[in-house]
Structures are given as C-alpha cells and as structure tokens.
Amino acid sequence: MAEAHQAVAFQFTVTPDGIDLHLCHEALRQVYLSGLHSWKKRFVRFKNGVMTGVYPGSPAGFMIVVVSYMSYNKYKMLDPSLGLVAKLGQHIPISRYMSTDSQRIVGGVLVGTGLWVTIIMIMRNVLKSLLSWHGWMQSRHGSLTLSTRVWLFLVKLFSGRKPMLYSFQNSLPRLPVPSVKDTCRRYLESVRPLMNDEQFERMTALSKDFEKNLGPRLQWYLKLKSWWASNYVSDWWEEYIYLRGRGPIMVNSNYYAMDFLYVFPTSVQAARAGNAIHSIMLYRRKLDRAQIKPLMLLHTIPMCSSQYERMFNTTRVPGVETGNSFS
Structure with missing residues (x-):
C-alpha cells in the first residue's frame, strides 16, 4: 500500500x-x-x-x-x-x-x-x-x-532494394486451386496403402461420383474464394486445425527457441534463462519494427511472412465447439 x-x-x-x-x-x-x-x-x-x-x-x-x-x-x-x-x-x-x-x-x-x-x-x-x-x-x-x-x-x-519483413506480401502469387480430377487422384494414392482391394474399389467409385456430380460445384465456389482471398486455405486451416483441435498447442503448434547447443558461457540456469529472454525481447523489437529480413530461397525467391504476425501476443481461448484466437 x-x-x-x-x-x-x-x-x-x-485546508x-x-x-x-x-x-x-x-x-x-x-x-x-x-x-x-x-x-x-x-x-x-x-x-x-x-x-x-x-x-x-x-x-x-x-x-x-x-x-x-x-x-x-x-x-x-x-x-x-x-x-x-x-x-x-x-x-x-x-x-x-x-x-x-x-x-x-x-x-x-x-x-x-x-x-x-x-x-x-x-x-x-x-x-x-x-x-x-x-x-x-x-x-x-x-x-x-x-x-x-x-x-x-x-x-x-x-524485387527492389532492402525489403522489409512484409514487403513482398502484395507481390506473392495467389495459391492455385488444383483441378478436381487431380485432387481425387492424389487422394486415392494416399489412401491406397490403408485399404484392401474391396475398400479401395468402393472408394474409387465414390471418387468418380464426386468428380462428376458434387465436385465441379464445390470447385466453382473454391475458385471464387481464391479470387477474393490470396490464400483460400489459411482461414479454414486456422479454424479446423488450430482452433477446433483439442490437442495441446504447446508441443504441436507453438513457436519455440533454443539455448546454446555447443557453447556454454555459464552453468547458472538463471543467467542462461535471462540471456534467452533478453534475446527474445530484442527479436520481438525487430519484429515489431519489421526490421527482420524476409525469408528468401536462393537469396532471391521471397516466402510468405504472415506467420510472423502471431509469433508474440497471441493466445487461443478454448470454446465449446471451437476456440477463439486473440492477438
């Protein structure tokens, strides 16, 4: 007090x-x-x-x-x-x-x-x-x-000079939508080792029925969404994999950092933890200022940086059917 x-x-x-x-x-x-x-x-x-x-x-x-x-x-x-x-x-x-x-x-x-x-x-x-x-x-x-x-x-x-972390987000191509035929073919290839001959024949028939009837209609909706959103999968993936999942995110989805592997500047655990926290805060400061260089293959081909947005200050609050994400 x-x-x-x-x-x-x-x-x-x-007075x-x-x-x-x-x-x-x-x-x-x-x-x-x-x-x-x-x-x-x-x-x-x-x-x-x-x-x-x-x-x-x-x-x-x-x-x-x-x-x-x-x-x-x-x-x-x-x-x-x-x-x-x-x-x-x-x-x-x-x-x-x-x-x-x-x-x-x-x-x-x-x-x-x-x-x-x-x-x-x-x-x-x-x-x-x-x-x-x-x-x-x-x-x-x-x-x-x-x-x-x-x-x-x-x-x-x-590509310009000195790109920032999110500089290429507006230049990345949209995620292409595969054809229904190709999707069904790859699905059958993935489930073949898990089924016997009778089950696989039944699944092949269902796949052909889907390809002729319901598939083209769903494909049209998917293409319409791909024209509107840069990635037609990301919001569904977040909801059905992360928010509706009941597994722990600590060991499955969270970002993590590691201490020194081969160099041990000190054996005091508190000092090593303090150094790790200090380094993480410095990294977060650069992230907030977009001073981190974007990930680029062959030092030329930019990758998407959207995952950096939720590296800090984000949590999942569980719900009855689906959780909520707060940043």
Missing part, C-alpha cells in the same frame, strides 16, 4: 486556506515517457505500413520520378500529361489563392506521384507473374539452366 501511495501522480488536501496540491514529478515523468513510447510505436507502425504498401517503391524513387518529370516538363517545354497538370492545378481547393506557376508545380507533383504509383503497380504485377513460374524447382542443385538464371535475374531486378 505504501508503494501504491507513492506512485500516485498527484494528490490534494482541502481552511484552500486546496493544497502535491505533485509527484517522477510519476508524471513516467506517464509522459509512457505516452511518448506509445506514440513512437504508432509512428513506426504507420511508417512501416506506408513503406510496405509502396514497395518496391521508395522515397528516393519518388523524388527521382517527380523531379525528372517536372524538369522534363519545364526545360523541354512539353507536357506529356496532355494538359492534365494544368487541370489538376486549377481544381485544387486553394487554387484561387495560388499563382499560375504554383498551380503548375502542384499539378506536376500530383501527376508525378501518379506516374510513380503506376510504376510501382507495374513492377509488383510483373514480380507476381514471375513468382508464378515454378520451373526453377525442377533444376538440379548447383547447375541452373539458362532460363532459370534469366528468371532469377528478372526476379532480383523487380
């Missing part, structure tokens, strides 16, 4: 002379620092969201595109926008208070920004198309074909 009394930021007492106010400067300082830290984290999240949203673009690229466009427009005395710069400058809400040159500058900045965004979208879609090619998986390790080398060069060219 004494510690709680000392932690009060301010307190007052009523015959008036109200006597006592301020705890240390408590107020801690409140100020806490608020400052919170706003810094919000700013970092906002900045990371902007940088991820415009990747592979960058502030330097934005300046180059805008300055190049406006310089070409001014010194060549040509308007590649076909009068769009002047129209944008005239329709600015405060254009009546601006000179003609100021209107042209603002209009040029807007057109240059649109050109920069167009370049970003083109690069992003080209990269998505390149990543949709899976022929590199068939190449032997250590001996890449010419087509694979050209493909890797193009992927590097359109």
Whole structure:
C-alpha cells in the first residue's frame, strides 16, 4: 500500500486556506515517457505500413520520378500529361489563392506521384507473374539452366532494394486451386496403402461420383474464394486445425527457441534463462519494427511472412465447439 501511495501522480488536501496540491514529478515523468513510447510505436507502425504498401517503391524513387518529370516538363517545354497538370492545378481547393506557376508545380507533383504509383503497380504485377513460374524447382542443385538464371535475374531486378519483413506480401502469387480430377487422384494414392482391394474399389467409385456430380460445384465456389482471398486455405486451416483441435498447442503448434547447443558461457540456469529472454525481447523489437529480413530461397525467391504476425501476443481461448484466437 505504501508503494501504491507513492506512485500516485498527484494528490490534494482541502485546508481552511484552500486546496493544497502535491505533485509527484517522477510519476508524471513516467506517464509522459509512457505516452511518448506509445506514440513512437504508432509512428513506426504507420511508417512501416506506408513503406510496405509502396514497395518496391521508395522515397528516393519518388523524388527521382517527380523531379525528372517536372524538369522534363519545364526545360523541354512539353507536357506529356496532355494538359492534365494544368487541370489538376486549377481544381485544387486553394487554387484561387495560388499563382499560375504554383498551380503548375502542384499539378506536376500530383501527376508525378501518379506516374510513380503506376510504376510501382507495374513492377509488383510483373514480380507476381514471375513468382508464378515454378520451373526453377525442377533444376538440379548447383547447375541452373539458362532460363532459370534469366528468371532469377528478372526476379532480383523487380524485387527492389532492402525489403522489409512484409514487403513482398502484395507481390506473392495467389495459391492455385488444383483441378478436381487431380485432387481425387492424389487422394486415392494416399489412401491406397490403408485399404484392401474391396475398400479401395468402393472408394474409387465414390471418387468418380464426386468428380462428376458434387465436385465441379464445390470447385466453382473454391475458385471464387481464391479470387477474393490470396490464400483460400489459411482461414479454414486456422479454424479446423488450430482452433477446433483439442490437442495441446504447446508441443504441436507453438513457436519455440533454443539455448546454446555447443557453447556454454555459464552453468547458472538463471543467467542462461535471462540471456534467452533478453534475446527474445530484442527479436520481438525487430519484429515489431519489421526490421527482420524476409525469408528468401536462393537469396532471391521471397516466402510468405504472415506467420510472423502471431509469433508474440497471441493466445487461443478454448470454446465449446471451437476456440477463439486473440492477438
């Protein structure tokens, strides 16, 4: 109770002379620092969201595109926008208070920004198309074909520089939907060792019936969902595997970390635990700031980073039929 009394930021007492106010400067300082830290984290999240949203673009690229466009427009005395710069400058809400040159500058900045965004979208879609090619998986390790080398060069060219953790999320191709025939074939191959001949013949007949009747209708719904969501499996997998599962997630699904395997700096368990916790917190700080490099095969092909979002501050609360995930 004494510690709680000392932690009060301010307190007052009523006396015959008036109200006597006592301020705890240390408590107020801690409140100020806490608020400052919170706003810094919000700013970092906002900045990371902007940088991820415009990747592979960058502030330097934005300046180059805008300055190049406006310089070409001014010194060549040509308007590649076909009068769009002047129209944008005239329709600015405060254009009546601006000179003609100021209107042209603002209009040029807007057109240059649109050109920069167009370049970003083109690069992003080209990269998505390149990543949709899976022929590199068939190449032997250590001996890449010419087509694979050209493909890797193009992927590097359109991947931009210094990607953040979630920079490639908008450039990854959608998860393809396999055909009903291929799904049934692979299912029969997987269950064949588990069934005798009679059971397998019955399952083959059911598979053919599914392929002709119910399968095409479900396939249409699945394709519709794949057009809407980047991964048509992730939400179902989370619900039916993680949230509805009754097995312990501690040993089956949770992330884990390991101490030193071959180096023992100390034999004190408390010191080793403290070092592990400190390292985990440093990793979490980098994760919050998206400073961790994305996982890339062959240092070129980006992998999905969505699993990092729930590495910390996430729990599963059990329910009657299905649990709930809170982050």
